[in-house]
Amino acid sequence: MSSLVSSFCPRFQAFLRGATNVALPLAALALSSIAIPTSLHAQGRGRGPAGPPPTAKAAAPFDPSGYWTSIITEDWHVRMLVAPKGDFGSGPDAEGLPFGGGGSIPYNAEGKKLALAWDPAKDEAEGNQCKAYGAGGIMRLPGHLHITWQDDYTLKMEIDNGTQTRLFRFRRPAPSGQAATAPEPAGAASGQGDSVAEWIILGGRGDWTRGGNLKVVTTNLKPGYYWKNGMVYSAKLTLTEHFRYQKEPNGDEWLNFSQMAEDPQYLTEPWIVTYHYKKLPDGSKWNPSPCTAR
């Protein structure tokens, strides 16, 4: 069409050339006015002279460090107790009941069959007492967290129940001009796997306060149990967690997080649950204890 217009109207062609020359730089300016503040907010910095990006610790929209206690109000009997074999959340004899008789975990037939084959004596004999204490299960257990910054790019979460440690590794900045580097895999599969962390930050404009969540994706896990009564997950499990902090008017501080389990081997759909931990004033409740299979 432009060739048609220009062939009939050279003046319009000249106007077009001029208009484009003006509009393109303006558009670039406009784009930068939208994009630059957002990326700065995402880095946790205000407008100022360019400098090195903040560390993961410095960019944190909330401080997760400290001691936390689990608050268990949901799935109580399978989390506070070791439920009987075959209890998928609705009691040991609930199979076939409508509306949840099948339990909470969206198992496929293979997953269900394995869950029904739970044998804690065998786990003990094979030295697998910690199968319910891997990353896929340990956050569900009653216990306490002790969260610290191991360094500016690694958040360490110690858990007293089972005496376990999870490490959340953020990307480290590369030398100038190069992309940030992903954390190195830890090697062989393990109970706590490899966890890659990032801050998802929004807000910081007008009366919309800055905040966000800690996203952690964990892979490279050894097979384990979601619940101590042998609710299995496979080595193909990927966990995606979003940790959020809230402070209530009564002073309570909460670390609430959703955990999405994607296991193509045993689940028919992603299984998503949310856990709640309340901040403790100190470490007086900290009580490391070994794994148990029962």
Next chain:
Amino acid sequence: MNRIVLLRIASGVLLAAAMIRPLQAQGQASPTDLSGEWRRLTNHEDAHERGPGPDPGEYWGLPLNDAERMRADAYNGEILSTNLYFQCRPHPTGYQQLGPDQMRIEKEIDTVNRQLIAYRVLFQRTPGDRMIWLDGRERPSEHAAHSWEGFSLGRWDGDTLTITTTHLKESFIRRNGVQGSFRRTVTEHVSLDEPYLTWVLIVNDPDYLTEPLIRSVTFQRAPNAQIPVYPCAPQQEEYRPEDAGSYRVPHYLPGTNPYLTEVAFKYKTPLVGVRGGAESMYPEFVAKIAGEKPPAQQFTLQPVYNDESTRIAERIANQPVPAPTYDRIDALHVKGNIFMISGAGANIALSAGGDGVLMVDAGAAQASEKILGTVKDLTRLPKPLALSNSASPYADAWQAAHTQAPPVIRMIIDTSAGPEHVGGNGNIAGSSIFHPIGVEGGDQAASEVILSYENVQQTMLAAKVPVRAQPTNTYFSDRYRLHRYFNNEGVEVQHMANAISDGDSVVWFRGSDVIATGDIFNSDIYPPIDIDHGGSIQGLISALEKLADLCFPEYMGQGGTLVVPGHGWISDGSEVGYYRDMMIVVRDRIQDMIDKKMTLAQVQAAKPTMDYDPLFGRVPGSTAKFVEAVYRSLTEGAAGKKEK
């Protein structure tokens, strides 16, 4: 790329920039778009509780106190068959998201500036649309109506929408009779990680919980979902022929519920775990129950209730009663022509319109000046509300709708002889703005000036109340209708025999569909039954049954007919129904104790109202008086003292 294409792209970018920047500059709007259709991830958590429902006595993981425990122990699910207000009762805020319904979130946009001012949240079983206001508006008065969904204000912090909800009706927090009080608040944190929405719910209940109760649920976007209609139609269902036609409240007397241990047996869980409490939420509880064994078989539990919540009445009884100051007088629009003034003694219902003002009760004498000031303020409103209902003295509808109500009070109707209700009679009737219907300045008997049931006048005469403060007109039958429309609606006064006293009236504004109940119904205190003046628990229950029957809910057990209570906030039929049920439960418990030959002192020591005291027993001495009144009602005659 040719230049026209480049120009289009550049223009588009400029236009987008122009549109986006103002939105960013306006700050708190909707940083994340939550609107759309959502399905709850069915049963991923608490499948048993959220699906078929919890078992009786299943309190694990709940930070409940003993008052709550006793309340839930008495619960019998059969109540859902007899209480018509319960049958279509939806899940309340704080629980709603845990139910099986799918959800729709819509945006409410200010049509002038196109900014988001609220989210409208719908569930299949939501009575109306739950509004989450984001526009910074103020929370309503403490005397405003409560609802199943409550009043919600939202605010974005980072990636999370935090919602705080108040003004909730009493309703369950677990579907096995564990109640949430009408004083509870709910805080919600809503976060979107596409396509999943995490909804954290925290219930703070000063009456029934010792710590906040936190729970959560996840939704997934479901763009093609549709919320079906929910035409719930309540119907009385009685399984026993002998119960047909009479109202009853199925409940268990203390120590008689045979099902409380069923869950421990079924789940092979120690009983101490099943009974819940705040400690059951913490990891340390694992050690406590480690040595406990589950019951070998189901049995009837004999619970002992003795925590702090069971001593509220005694604690409050020992507190000094502050002298009323009447410095927080509050006027609220109820519906149609009707307003409510609170904080001036007992609540006052006002009909304000083209005919002037009709008052139901006159409040305390010391508050009269402030009441008159409030009435004047109401009549100075630019336009009396709903003045399409106002007939005379203006003949045509336009004048009626655009003319201020005359600043005159025409009449007072006394619901009882209590000083908080009638103390201001003389001051109001003697004020410069009181101009009665009828022959002003002439024989008061020719006018309707102060109307009451006959026995109220007799009681005031006996108490030597000044003549000018006494009723000028009385009625003797079970009802009295004003001889003319007032503010274009019929006003019917109904006598409720032997309820609080022998002279109680309720006033029904038939056009506005509002009932002023006097002390027959109070939203947050026990009824001050006056046995010595003819009151009785039986009469009160009958009165409440009539009231509940008179109310017509708008939809799913709330709204519709509104009620101005003697004390408390604007209410509706469901709250009257709850109150009625409480009276029946307390009557049954005390009758059972009387049958066991217990004395009044023994009955009071047994605390038969312990589970209701956190809600209604917060006036010093009121619990002991209430229990005594019920006891005397049941021991001194079937219907209290006979009316004269």
